[in-house]
Amino acid sequence: MNAEPASNLLRRPGPPEPVPHVDPPRASDPRFSEVVPHHARLVSLYDQAIFSEGPTWWPARGILVWSDVEGRRVLGWHADGCVRVVIDATPFINGNTVDRDGNLVHCEHGNRRLSRTSPDGRYEALVETYEGRRFNAPNDVVCAADGALWFSDPAYGLRLPRQGVLAASDLGHHSVYRFNPADGSVRRMTDLGQPNGLAFSPDGRTLYVSDTSRTEGGDGHTIHEYAVVDDQTLGEPRVFAEIEPGVPDGFRVDDRGWIWTSSEAGVQVLSAEGHRLGLIPTPQVCSNLCFSPEQQRLFITSKQHLYALDLAAR
Template structure:
């Protein structure tokens, strides 16, 4: 499959639409009140995706990259407001990450792999199998300590023809994996019901993973925390936070170590112990979020049809 529509404009340059202050915004802690207040406006940056996902801030490119899974394209939003396609079509790309040299790393549902692309060129499969079995449908991906890539591998992408291709799993587990770039070694780190979003604490010593089998009729709808040991294994798995409305889909961790997680009703903000600091109700169901911008103070939020943002004070 060749990319035939690279660079198609989806939104002209222009100011974002200001949706106004956020009714029902909850701030439970003075620490959060120092960076977010009740007058913070919610911004609409783009509208028209089918299933927005996988946001990542591209510092070198000064842009936000994110996926439209169902419409099979990777897009870029720029600070002047214009939006264009970067890869189109894709193999149902979901999560994205960026290597230090600018190479993009993608989780593909269609080819059931982790792929690489550079400068808008066709994405090429990179990680496809584990111990002889084809991966399920890689979902979310982050860079880890010591030149590693970590990703989740649930079955969502092989259960829905809108998000991939129907197939039977070749692996008897749904797992979190670690790929060590220098040694080209893939290691299975943990098994969950349906691992979904993941993020590291700023010091790299804690990994948070959302477990979301509720999305396909299962029971789990929580975030699990793991301790990352000195030899890069995971230990001390423990429940961290449970979402009652929907599922904790994508999540991100800021420089303070606070966890910002999506849910069916908005964004829940948690401290390192899992204590709720506040809650941002949203008019649309969010799928994922990340921080970016020149000073890393803008929270970008992907929803099915919308790309939203709000700016923190610090």
């Protein structure tokens, strides 16, 4: 892979583009309007990707990064509006997160592993096997408070040639894993039909994981919740929410404990108790999302687009 190629400018600095013909946010609970004003409108920050996924804020560089999975690039949006290629010729990188040392951690569909890129551009593989067998195609990843990397491992990269490499699973199961970079250990934490997005509650005591097996002919379109015990053991799963229409691909939990999840209709927002608070419609199917550091701006990936929506001042 090539970090920061010389001809990496994709969009020149400038203001975002308005998004016409999209419905305004819809509140189901008054609390939603206090955070997402009815007058808030989507803007387009970039619209030339092929399939956008894996957005995350990278503090070390002060940019929003996301994956163009099918375009095989990791892109970066800068505060002046320009978009640059951060990593070129990727092995179908999908999900990204930032670890405790400020490195950008990637889920690679093509190489079927986790890798990381340091702020100065150094790249290295992290982990690619469990009990001697290769992962399926790591999809999404989150860093826990203790520095462990939790990631989902569905089969999409093995079955979709535009997003990975066609192959049979070495494992025979679709799981969530906990990888400890400090000692290299890998633990299989839970199995789902097709585990996908994942996030922790603000206090780290609950892990949320989505099952998107509906996209593969199954019935999973759910977010499950697990109690986290001693930072590395999961309790029994409970269905937190079923998402309609579509599936909960990627999602985030804000510092209120609200769950902001992708869906076919846009971004759906639920309280920590599972109550539906509101919807932010998007013109295309929403794949994933993340917040700015102060949680005053929401970034949304949706097919070729990177969108943004400003939230109420806090």
